[in-house]
Amino acid sequence: MKHGSLFSGIGGFDYAAEQSDIENIFHCEWIESKRKILKHHFPNSISHGDITETDFTIYRNRIDILSGGFPCQDASIAKQWGEGQQGLQGQRTGLFYEMCRAISEIRPKYIISENVSNILKTNKGEDFSAILTELSRMGYNAEWRVCRASDVGAPHHRSRVYLVAYPSFIRLQQGQTFFSYVQETSSPRSWDIAGASVQIMGGGTWKSEPPVLCVDDGVPSKLVRESLHGYGNAIVPEIAIRIFKRIKEIDNEHKH
Template sequence: MKKTHGSLFSGIGAPELASEWMGWENLFHCEINDFCRSFLEKRFKSTSYADITTTDFNIWRGRVDILTGGFPCQDASKAKQTGGRGQLGLEGHRTGLWWHMYRAIDEIRPRWVVAENVANITRVNDGRDFAKILHSLSGLGYNAEWKIMYASDAGAPQRRARCYLVAYSNGIRLPAGKPFFSNVCQEIIKERRMFAGTSLSVGVSWAGQPSVCSVGYGFSNRSSELYGKSRLKEEVFHAYGNSMCPQLMHEIFKRIEYLDN
């Protein structure tokens, strides 16, 4: 039977795309950004929600196999460490939206949950916030595993470290001695390619990334002089910057499919 997928904090639909690659059915997405939501509605045609804080998900109870959500990272990101401020974690208005994802999980009760955030989410407030996330999932009857993964693990020419947390209901039993992530991204071919004049090892880490003489969103001063600034262009790059890596989601989804059959 075809698996079903629902998405929270959907962005431009990286999980939806990976779900489509799997042949699964995308049931709904939830995204407050107007630009991203307009794209989702045109591209995926699933039920559309705007604001997770006001949405009742009870109608999806028992109908969703996999629920995903890249909840906001602003209060957990190292980018906001300024003089010791900015690390509010789950107490912040943005990263604290985890508790609405938790509510949605409780209302929907999917078999699997995949949550994504910056790698630093495991260290905010000396790890206490991440412990709260794990404890909240455990209280709903979910086991959880997590791993810091990189876009380069799926072949992208950048590191882009993110924490991927996979939770599964107590009724799901993994093979003994085989953690969930043991076979994720093991089939990536190690190759080398040229990117922006720099030789990169795909599938493994490298010392640095090609430098970018940039202004906002990576556009050079010369580019802005020649082509001007475009709000649409900035919207697109902002959306890409917030997006999960669909190839990594696809690897996680393949593991779920293998274990859940």
């Protein structure tokens, strides 16, 4: 299968695709420092910059899976006061409609979208309704779930909503889901965090997140800021890997 990513960041979806034996065809990221990271790790993937200035028609019917974690700034709970939390009406989160343009130009078979879980609530739920309406208009059904990093055994919550859109001609059987492998039970894992031993069970939750220790000795502050920004916006690749795995299984079932 072939994969293209939008709002690629430091390449979380691209890495997950690579680990899933899915070929990365292109990525699209407008921040130059992150494009350098993408070029380093995915040298054979075609690089695009500003999504608003990119013509995606060259990829029409060439991409099996299109991923995109469209900007969350206008949907984040950090901007719940004043006019900050505008959702799809905001300049950044509103770039979802550019993703829709890319989808209509590429016509991928599957779409994976990711955003903060609060996108389900912005503008009284009208934003998420608009997302589903746009996908339906283009001929896609959709399934979504709020996934945490802890669902795959990571030592933090990082709650995000993942959505998988698929062609309306694909009929899932009762009980079938694209998230079969995300919240499976994992064995306990021990972590040493800030000097404290923490045992974590995948799929579990905590009353509070464990402490994080950050050190920048000898590292330029600009590099630290860029790294934290990249990691802060990045997806958890293990979640995407498990979604990719399920997509490949369901796709194979419908080919037969």
